Amino acid sequence: MDFRISEEQRAFVDTVRKVCHKEFAPRAIKYLDGAWPAENMRRLAEIGVLGMAVPQEHGGSGLSILDTVLVLEEIGKVCYVTAMAALGELGVQTRIIATYAPDSIKRKILPRVATGEAILAICMTEPDAGTDVPNYRTNCEVKGDRVVLKGVKTLISRADIAEMFVVFTRVNGVAGAAGIGCVLVPGGVKGLSAKASFHTMGGEYLSEVIFDDVELPLENLVIRDNGMKRLLSAFNTQRCLNPAICLGLAEGALEEALRYMRERSAFGRKIGEFQGLRWKVADMYIQIEAARGLLYRAAVSGDRFPDPTLAAMAKIYTNEMSIRVTSEAIQIHGGYGFTDEFAVSRFFRGARYGSLGGGTTETLRNLVGRQLVEQMDLATGCFGMGTF
Ligand SMILES: Cc1cc2nc3c(=O)[nH]c(=O)nc-3n(C[C@H](O)[C@H](O)[C@H](O)COP(=O)(O)OP(=O)(O)OC[C@H]3O[C@@H](n4cnc5c(N)ncnc54)[C@H](O)[C@@H]3O)c2cc1C
Missing domain, CATH: 1.20.140.10 (Butyryl-CoA Dehydrogenase, subunit A, domain 3)
Known part of the structure; x- marks a missing residue:
């Protein structure tokens, strides 16, 4: 149980803290109405924060979870909306791509996550099942070297601006937890639509996302069997x-x-x-x-x-x-x-x-x-x- 903070970690967190207090704190109020904190995200990319979950070979720094905790804590101290926006790049969606995606997809998307150019969305929650993952209805049908995704996700952060969607889905209609896998959906593909429908008490908007027979290469199905x-x-x-x-x-x-x-x-x-x-x-x-x-x-x-x-x-x-x-x-x-x-x-x-x-x-x-x-x-x- 050793979580002493090294000199290097301290110096990095100190840089983040200064940016947060000097630049983010004065404008935090304006994000209450749902505005995307674009200027803060640009700044976080500049100082290396958005690349923390991206492995070094893909343009990031691949820092530890503790490093990420320390940085999000600093951002949370001044601006919830910016912290949530950063979480989208530092959290589970980047880590699923970095861990399970094929190299061809990693090479395309991860360097752009580190620079803040690509925003990622994670799509789990459905209108009839949030916590209840084994009962998700969204389904991904494998057809030769293609997959076809159909379903509705809701309460999704950043969906209106995302460049890639990390989608929890049933695969080939297999029932229960055993049927849950994960597919990566690039923004802008045919059959995908997202609408920022819900304004939250935290400030940000959440979207409903519809996948209406979205067709993708098989390699986008990054977790297939027993993926839960x-x-x-x-x-x-x-x-x-x-x-x-x-x-x-x-x-x-x-x-x-x-x-x-x-x-x-x-x-x-x-x-x-x-x-x-x-x-x-x-x-x-x-x-x-x-x-x-x-x-x-x-x-x-x-x-x-x-x-x-x-x-x-x-x-x-x-x-x-x-x-x-x-x-x-x-x-x-x-x-x-x-x-x-x-x-x-x-x-x-x-x-x-x-x-x-x-x-x-x-x-x-x-x-x-x-x-x-x-x-x-x-x-x-x-x-x-x-x-x-
Ligand atoms: C600001 C914000 C951002 C979000 N961003 C995203 C996002 O980017 N992507 C995404 O997929 N989702 C997102 N969500 C949705 C969030 O993940 C879900 O709201 C959450 O998982 C709960 O699901 P639900 O709302 O369907 O509630 P339900 O699962 O319907 O739960 C309702 C209540 O029942 C309780 N409950 C359920 N099952 C049990 C059980 N077995 N035992 C005891 N109690 C139980 C729950 O704890 C809860 O109190 C976001 C939500 C918010 C508020």
């Missing part, structure tokens, strides 16, 4: 990156609360002198540090992808912690905290997303509970070892 296990292993990365944003949101909210406590007066004193508020910020800080410990530990677990149980625990705790902490930060701001004048309301809106995406807290609790009851070796005991 491989797809969900890759998804354990997302279960560290989503909470990294939540950790940042909580930290940003605590910083704002502390600033306000030093400035605002009531009853002839700074409100920071009230013990009731000092206890609040103490509790906020304790929860942030507890979440950080769990999350960094999950990020360095596993070989290629993080340990599923540690990632689930880190996600559950950090997601729920960030809702509590950002809500308390609003409380410390009084009525102003509820307005758009102060960043804390934005932090709270963003934090509310965490427990919904990348595996809901309920289903992840199912995973942890199942591990404990069905797999835990009570004879040797392995609490704290991260091995169960």
Whole structure:
């Protein structure tokens, strides 16, 4: 369990932090209406952030999951919308392409991900099944050296601008989890349409995406048989990156609360002198540090992808912690905290997303509970070892 931060990591994170505070923080408010943070994404590409999940041979830096957690945490501290936009390039879709796609596709798309020219979308959720992956209806039929994809996905981020869609799909109509695979769909192909239909409380728009008999080369079907296990292993990365944003949101909210406590007066004193508020910020800080410990530990677990149980625990705790902490930060701001004048309301809106995406807290609790009851070796005991 070693997650000391090296000098190199510190220097990189420091560069990201400076850009975030100087450039991203002042314009964060404008993304609440759904605007795509294009200028921030360009800047993140320039300083090497968007290439972090891209292997070196394809123009990226192939940095670790912990590095990515540290960077998303910094962006989350100032701007939820930018952090979510960056997650699209640093998260599961890039990692699925980098791990499972043939070289011909990797060569085409990955260098463009690193430069920020190609935006990626991940399409899992369907109108009738989100969490319930084994019941997805989207189907990919193999016909000789071609495949034909048909189905509808919904609540999809970045779909209106994506250059490639990483689509979880049933293959050849095989029922249940055994039939789930993954196909890569280039934007703009015949039969693909996406419409930004839902404005979210976090700011961004989500789309419905229709695949109406989209025909593709067989090589685009990157995971075919019994792919659910491989797809969900890759998804354990997302279960560290989503909470990294939540950790940042909580930290940003605590910083704002502390600033306000030093400035605002009531009853002839700074409100920071009230013990009731000092206890609040103490509790906020304790929860942030507890979440950080769990999350960094999950990020360095596993070989290629993080340990599923540690990632689930880190996600559950950090997601729920960030809702509590950002809500308390609003409380410390009084009525102003509820307005758009102060960043804390934005932090709270963003934090509310965490427990919904990348595996809901309920289903992840199912995973942890199942591990404990069905797999835990009570004879040797392995609490704290991260091995169960
Ligand atoms: C901002 C945002 C961005 C998103 N971006 C994307 C994206 O890019 N791509 C994508 O594919 N999706 C995306 N989503 C969708 C998100 O992944 C889904 O909303 C999520 O997976 C939950 O699916 P659902 O909404 O269908 O809820 P459901 O699966 O219908 O769940 C409803 C409720 O039932 C609970 N539940 C379900 N099954 C169980 C169970 N077995 N035990 C206990 N409780 C259970 C859930 O936890 C939840 O509380 C995004 C969502 C948001 C809010």
